[in-house]
Amino acid sequence: MAAAVAATTSSDINSMSTSSTKRSAVPSLSFFKDWTYVPAPESSDHIHLKDQYGLFINGEFVRPHSKRYFDTINPATEKKIAEIADADEKDVDAAVTAAANASAKIWKRMPGKERSKYIYRIARMIQERAREFAVIETMDGGKPIRESRDVDVPLAANHFFYYAGWADKLDYAFPNRRPQPLGVAGQIIPWNFPLLMAAWKIAPALACGNTVVLKPAETTSLTALKLAEIIQESGLPAGVVNIVTGFGKTGAAIVNHPGVNKVAFTGSTDVGKIIQKAIAGTGKKATLELGGKAANIVFDDAPIDQAVEGIVNGIFFNQGHVCCAGSRLLVQEGVAEIVIRKLKDRMETLIVGDPMDKNTDIGAINSKEQLKKINEYISIGVNEGAELYQSSCTLPSKGFFCKPTLFLNTSQSHRLVQEEIFGPVLAVQTFRTVEEAIEKANNIPYGLSAGIWTDKGSKIFNMTSKMRAGVVWANTYNKFDPTSPFGGYKESGYGREGGLHGLLPYVQW
Amino acid sequence: MPRVEVLKTYKIAIGGQLPRTESGRYYPLTGKNGTPLANVSLSSRKDLRNAVVAARSACGGWSGRAAFNRGQILYRIAEMMEGRKAQFIDELMLQGSSRAAAEKEVTMSIDRLVYYSGWCDKYQQSFGTVNPVASSHFNFSVPEPTGVVAIVAPEESGLLGLVSVVAPCIAGGNTCVVLASEQRPLSSITFAEVLATSDVPGGVVNILTGTTKELLSHFASHMDVNALVYCRHDAAEKMSIVQLGAGNVKRTMVWEKDWTKDEQENPYLLLELQEIKTTWHPIENIGASGAKY
Numbered sequence: 189m190a191a192a193v194a195a196t197t198s199s200d201i202n203s204m205s206t207s208s209t210k211r212s213a214v215p216s217l218s219f220f221k222d223w224t225y226v227p228a229p230e231s232s233d234h235i236h237l238k239d240q241y242g243l244f245i246n247g248e249f250v251r252p253h254s255k256r257y258f259d260t261i262n263p264a265t266e267k268k269i270a271e272i273a274d275a276d277e278k279d280v281d282a283a284v285t286a287a288a289n290a291s292a293k294i295w296k297r298m299p300g301k302e303r304s305k306y307i308y309r310i311a312r313m314i315q316e317r318a319r320e321f322a323v324i325e326t327m328d329g330g331k332p333i334r335e336s337r338d339v340d341v342p343l344a345a346n347h348f349f350y351y352a353g354w355a356d357k358l359d360y361a362f363p364n365r366r367p368q369p370l371g372v373a374g375q376i377i378p379w380n381f382p383l384l385m386a387a388w389k390i391a392p393a394l395a396c397g398n399t400v401v402l403k404p405a406e407t408t409s410l411t412a413l414k415l416a417e418i419i420q421e422s423g424l425p426a427g428v429v430n431i432v433t434g435f436g437k438t439g440a441a442i443v444n445h446p447g448v449n450k451v452a453f454t455g456s457t458d459v460g461k462i463i464q465k466a467i468a469g470t471g472k473k474a475t476l477e478l479g480g481k482a483a484n485i486v487f488d489d490a491p492i493d494q495a496v497e498g499i500v501n502g503i504f505f506n507q508g509h510v511c512c513a514g515s516r517l518l519v520q521e522g523v524a525e526i527v528i529r530k531l532k533d534r535m536e537t538l539i540v541g542d543p544m545d546k547n548t549d550i551g552a553i554n555s556k557e558q559l560k561k562i563n564e565y566i567s568i569g570v571n572e573g574a575e576l577y578q579s580s581c582t583l584p585s586k587g588f589f590c591k592p593t594l595f596l597n598t599s600q601s602h603r604l605v606q607e608e609i610f611g612p613v614l615a616v617q618t619f620r621t622v623e624e625a626i627e628k629a630n631n632i633p634y635g636l637s638a639g640i641w642t643d644k645g646s647k648i649f650n651m652t653s654k655m656r657a658g659v660v661w662a663n664t665y666n667k668f669d670p671t672s673p674f675g676g677y678k679e680s681g682y683g684r685e686g687g688l689h690g691l692l693p694y695v696q697w
Numbered sequence: 698m699p700r701v702e703v704l705k706t707y708k709i710a711i712g713g714q715l716p717r718t719e720s721g722r723y724y725p726l727t728g729k730n731g732t733p734l735a736n737v738s739l740s741s742r743k744d745l746r747n748a749v750v751a752a753r754s755a756c757g758g759w760s761g762r763a764a765f766n767r768g769q770i771l772y773r774i775a776e777m778m779e780g781r782k783a784q785f786i787d788e789l790m791l792q793g794s795s796r797a798a799a800e801k802e803v804t805m806s807i808d809r810l811v812y813y814s815g816w817c818d819k820y821q822q823s824f825g826t827v828n829p830v831a832s833s834h835f836n837f838s839v840p841e842p843t844g845v846v847a848i849v850a851p852e853e854s855g856l857l858g859l860v861s862v863v864a865p866c867i868a869g870g871n872t873c874v875v876l877a878s879e880q881r882p883l884s885s886i887t888f889a890e891v892l893a894t895s896d897v898p899g900g901v902v903n904i905l906t907g908t909t910k911e912l913l914s915h916f917a918s919h920m921d922v923n924a925l926v927y928c929r930h931d932a933a934e935k936m937s938i939v940q941l942g943a944g945n946v947k948r949t950m951v952w953e954k955d956w957t958k959d960e961q962e963n964p965y966l967l968l969e970l971q972e973i974k975t976t977w978h979p980i981e982n983i984g985a986s987g988a989k990y
Contacts, residue, residue: 346831362965363823364963365965457946460946461943461944461946462943464939464940464942464943464946465939465940465943467939468936468937468938468939468940468943469932469935469936469939476946478946633945648978652974652976653841655974656844657974658972658973658974658975659974659975659976659977660974660975660976660977661976661977662976662977662978663978663979664834664977664978664979667830667832667834667977669828669830669831669832669834669836671828671829671830671831671836672828672830672836672838672975672977673826673828673838673973673975674975675973677843677972677974678923678945678946679945679946680946681946682946682948682972684973687826687828687838687975688826689826689838689973
């Protein structure tokens with residue numbers, strides 16, 4: 189959000205107001221009248237896409253046994269981009285068989301030192317084709333090009349680079365143990381960070397000597413398939429990574445396949461629970477990275493302008509399609525008024541629109557279904573009696589878009605506060621004491637992440653240790669790194685991805 | 698006239714108290730030659746729920762204690778057991794063990810407590826990390842207790858099995874609700890008496906006696922239990938705990954181990970009942986270019 193941030197901080201934000209009466213009295217900047225941004229679209233001329241994609245099984249792109257294909261569309265334009273194969277049980281079986289063969293015959297036996305070099309190759313090839321990946325990610329998923337270019341793609345490459353180095357050093361990760369691979373990992377990933385999630389899943393699995401059957405989400409298969417092309421080019425032995433596309437049924441076929449030794453799933457808590465039930469009694473290991481409803485807690489001694497940026501980044505990053513999004517704002521009463529005023533002002537400056545435009549802060553909602561779900565929650569919020577505020581931006585006439593939204597006067601029992609929306613909708617609550625903030629923050633079934641904003645160090649460590657959440661950001665939000673473990677407490681799932689701790693779910697002894 | 702023996706009533710342990718089961722029901726336990734040993738509480742779902750409430754309320758205090766202090770308390774449990782060694786040996790023999798086996802089981806149990814006492818303030822250093830993130834942030838990961846842990850203790854090893862599972866659980870700052878061995882339950886209640894005199898805060902270890910048939914589904918489906926450790930061998934039970942546990946994404950694990958083996962005491966068991974928390978904080982960059990060593 190660099191352009192808009194710079195503009196905001198260079199103005200006197202205190203004098204800004206959304207109310208038109210105040211606006212005439214106090215000079216302020218109107219970003220849509222006085223400052224207009226010239227469109228700065230990223231070019232898509234250089235990308236290579238096929239009209240139709242098969243399944244990547246045993247090192248080859250093959251036609252699906254089902255003979256069925258479905259369309260993947262650009263959610264910002266609703267135009268079809270390509271056709272994607274819909275894998276059935278036979279296809280999944282072929283992929284698992286290929287993975288099991290590759291595991292037994294090659295990958296499990298290959299010295300870590302050699303395995304690592306393949307993973308390094310993949311990392312490098314993603315870096316070389318970074319821009320193409322970023323553009324396709326934005327076209328297929330709707331996220332702003334700035335985010336796919338600066339966050340998703342570099343992090344994905346770095347993830348492979350980081351885990352590549354672990355492949356021959358696993359004995360040092362687990363003292364007094366000789367870690368061995370599990371076998372075939374069945375991995376199912378969501379649509380919010382398609383390439384990055386593929387990297388989070390594949391890189392540690394390969395480093396630990398496992399082979400992979402990965403299913404991307406049906407609305408965002410393209411970058412995983414482009415990754416399959418890289419994997420093919422990299423010379424990685426056939427069958428070590430297999431990518432099968434499709435819907436929930438395809439995912440279920442992976443989870444239930446007897447040849448799968450490990451299930452890694454990122455997605456909703458509802459589906460996570462179904463998976464946990466499905467693998468009962470099978471001996472399959474699981475990593476579940478599920479939903480969240482993070483509290484972003486602002487104390488009265490917080491650096492307010494930084495906190496407002498953090499709140500905006502927390503909930504509007506990637507259209508709020510983030511499991512660790514700071515979707516609940518808990519603000520201490522003494523500063524509630526000023527924080528909310530500044531937050532509303534800041535929301536006015538957010539540019540919602542063409543994801544391919546480098547000025548865009550908030551892109552397209554990933555799918556029609558998701559937009560419908562978000563709008564349902566907005567109605568629920570209104571019906572529950574919360575006070576709705578949306579920025580006054582205009583939305584494009586085509587595509588799936590949602591205005592940055594916040595709800596004031598919400599209470600702990602509201603569905604808006606308890607349930608994951610997965611969209612740019614922020615529920616605001618206030619609190620008086622530290623105890624109340626802790627109580628409210630933890631009083632939900634989720635426990636993925638939390639944010640703390642205060643200038644007092646001792647308060648930071650009190651709060652971070654009291655949060656029942658796997659990732660806690662203090663005076664920052666939504667930061668990710670391959671060396672940093674990520675994952676939840678409670679109903680946000682179990683197991684960690686990233687860092688040394690991300691190796692544990694892929695080994696046994 | 699010979700003296701009439703005073704028979705011990707074996708109760709259960711909830712929240713630092715040793716109450717009778719609210720069910721008002723018992724099952725008779727008999728010794729080798731069929732002589733009655735004791736009436737053992739058939740704990741009910743309500744007992745379980747009370748125990749979970751006690752465990753939950755003890756959670757904050759226990760996990761918030763200095764790790765060093767937790768280590769001292771575990772060591773104190775070992776001290777108290779050492780003092781009542783003879784009683785534990787007698788009790789195991791009553792329940793069918795030979796003297797040699799009983800002595801071995803008791804001494805191993807004591808040593809196991811000493812072993813985990815030492816881990817209380819060390820596993821954080823073995824399993825915690827400072828993560829070298831690429832951005833200007835200080836980032837570290839530490840293990841934290843999962844919370845309330847339900848334990849279905851090993852059936853064949855009434856004391857050593859129980860201690861081998863409870864010790865890593867509470868060493869890691871968790872609190873627990875334990876279902877004791879059904880056929881060898883007496884040591885578990887005597888162990889609860891030891892705990893009550895070992896500075897272990899009430900509610901940290903709650904021990905119920907009874908049957909898996911009556912209680913297992915409630916252990917597995919309770920929404921305020923964070924993890925379930927199952928230490929028995931029934932395939933159908935193993936499957937059902939995972940299915941029922943999914944209701945609140947419970948961490949369910951099966952620990953089927955030979956607890957008489959030394960390798961079954963290790964910090965990786967402790968780690969299975971930990972969550973990893975990662976904390977980020979920005980590092981100011983101003984002046985960095987002028988820094989000198």
